[in-house]
Amino acid sequence: MCLLTLVVSLPSLKPPSCGKHVTYLDCDKRASPFQVGIFYCALYIVAVGTGGTKPNISTMGADQFDDFEPNEKAQKINFFNWWMFSIFFGTLFSNTFLVYIQDNVGWALGYVISTLALFVALVVFIIGTPVYRHKPKTGSPFTNMAQVLVAATRKWNVVMPVDHEELHELTLDESSSSWKYRIDHSSSLRFLDKAAVKINEPVSKWNLCPVTQVEQTKQMLKMVPILFTTFIPSTLMAQTHTLFIKQGTTLVRSMGPHFEIPPACLAAFITISMLISIVIYDRYFVPFAKKYTNNPRGITILQRMGIGIALHIIIMVVASLVEMLRLSVARDHGIFEKGKIVPLSIFILFPQFFLMGVADNFLEVGKLEFFYDQAPEGMKSLGTAYFTTSLGVGYFLSSFILSIVASVTQRNGHKVWILDNLNESHLDYYYALFTVLCVLNFVLFLVAAKNFDYKVEKSVDHLASSRD
Numbered sequence: 263m264c265l266l267t268l269v270v271s272l273p274s275l276k277p278p279s280c281g282k283h284v285t286y287l288d289c290d291k292r293a294s295p296f297q298v299g300i301f302y303c304a305l306y307i308v309a310v311g312t313g314g315t316k317p318n319i320s321t322m323g324a325d326q327f328d329d330f331e332p333n334e335k336a337q338k339i340n341f342f343n344w345w346m347f348s349i350f351f352g353t354l355f356s357n358t359f360l361v362y363i364q365d366n367v368g369w370a371l372g373y374v375i376s377t378l379a380l381f382v383a384l385v386v387f388i389i390g391t392p393v394y395r396h397k398p399k400t401g402s403p404f405t406n407m408a409q410v411l412v413a414a415t416r417k418w419n420v421v422m423p424v425d426h427e428e429l430h431e432l433t434l435d436e437s438s439s440s441w442k443y444r445i446d447h448s449s450s451l452r453f454l455d456k457a458a459v460k461i462n463e464p465v466s467k468w469n470l471c472p473v474t475q476v477e478q479t480k481q482m483l484k485m486v487p488i489l490f491t492t493f494i495p496s497t498l499m500a501q502t503h504t505l506f507i508k509q510g511t512t513l514v515r516s517m518g519p520h521f522e523i524p525p526a527c528l529a530a531f532i533t534i535s536m537l538i539s540i541v542i543y544d545r546y547f548v549p550f551a552k553k554y555t556n557n558p559r560g561i562t563i564l565q566r567m568g569i570g571i572a573l574h575i576i577i578m579v580v581a582s583l584v585e586m587l588r589l590s591v592a593r594d595h596g597i598f599e600k601g602k603i604v605p606l607s608i609f610i611l612f613p614q615f616f617l618m619g620v621a622d623n624f625l626e627v628g629k630l631e632f633f634y635d636q637a638p639e640g641m642k643s644l645g646t647a648y649f650t651t652s653l654g655v656g657y658f659l660s661s662f663i664l665s666i667v668a669s670v671t672q673r674n675g676h677k678v679w680i681l682d683n684l685n686e687s688h689l690d691y692y693y694a695l696f697t698v699l700c701v702l703n704f705v706l707f708l709v710a711a712k713n714f715d716y717k718v719e720k721s722v723d724h725l726a727s728s729r730d
């Protein structure tokens with residue numbers, strides 16, 4: 263953030279100005295290779311830092327709750343609701359106040375405020391370090407999983423024992439001393455069980471793994487089909503920050519004689535609806551649903567995610583219909599030029615933004631909780647890394663789909679669906695395509711969810727007593 267602040271503040275790091283009324287395409291002044299390099303270097307540092315912190319901060323927050331204390335275990339169920347509430351509350355601040363500052367005062371001040379806020383957060387985090395609960399190190403989850411895969415592959419032709427009790431497992435003393443939670447043998451992904459088969463050769467971690475380590479690997483692999491079904495929903499999040507907002511630039515944005523809604527502030531509608539829906543979900547829906555399901559979460563995590571994915575189908579149908587209306591009004595008024603405003607209020611976009619916030623409450627919060635909850639002990643950070651991986655792949659997939667659609671639709675002299683000029687584009691067709699993709703993805707999710715077995719960990723009361 264310090265480097266980004268310098269990039270937008272120092273004249274030597276900024277490209278030369280073309281003036282307020284000159285667009286980027288009409289400007290003949292360009293940033294130097296050095297300025298471009300510094301800018302992208304700052305962005306990549308932010309990306310690397312985000313990849314290292316996001317999976318670990320949420321995991322560390324959830325780890326502060328003791329599963330052996332009934333009250334804390336109950337509170338942990340609500341943790342991710344309020345974790346995401348705090349994240350989106352900060353997003354609301356950035357989408358309103360900081361965007362206004364950047365548009366009306368300057369980018370430098372906006373980045374200075376963000377950098378100072380991050381510095382304060384870092385100081386508070388460091389001050390709180392002595393009171394955090396720190397779990398003992400259990401080794402790299404990638405190494406543990408690799409050992410299971412290598413051992414199972416090396417013993418591919420080994421005959422499995424009839425009784426799974428003959429498989430290698432940690433003793434109670436070994437699991438207690440290493441703070442490893444023993445996990446019972448399961449019948450899923452049975453080919454990995456060969457990693458725990460005892461053979462007549464020198465024992466090493468790469469040819470003999472305990473059942474618990476095998477089951478941990480199984481749990482991480484079983485979540486992969488669910489992970490794949492979250493990629494398409496993540497591409498929809500990319501649309502909210504790109505095409506949804508670009509639609510807003512073509513509509514009437516005035517509120518009164520002296521104020522216009524900045525297009526980037528449209529994302530605040532998503533944040534507001536999510537904040538409201540999280541409170542309603544946590545305080546009203548969950549207590550109501552618990553009476554009928556006897557589930558402390560009200561509904562299962564996968565059911566929550568399924569509702570979010572289903573809402574995405576509705577969102578894309580609504581977005582396609584709204585775009586059809588916008589294009590119809592544009593044609594009726596003879597508006598085809600780039601930059602011309604269609605005489606429709608920007609608030610016709612409100613339903614798709616509002617529904618996206620509600621969908622995020624179900625899918626994004628449920629997704630984060632699912633990957634944390636179903637990851638085994640010692641691999642929780644890797645589980646929450648699945649969550650951030652879903653977002654990253656979704657954004658790359660969005661660009662890939664856009665490129666493919668542009669390439670296919672321009673063949674044989676046809677007009678590209680998505681042009682820089684939305685008044686001549688067919689964004690409604692593009693949204694209809696996403697509707698089809700969402701429907702197919704929802705079917706795949708239902709199949710993956712039906713075949714998913716929630717983890718069942720063995721109770722280890724002696725671990726609780728050993729800590730006292």
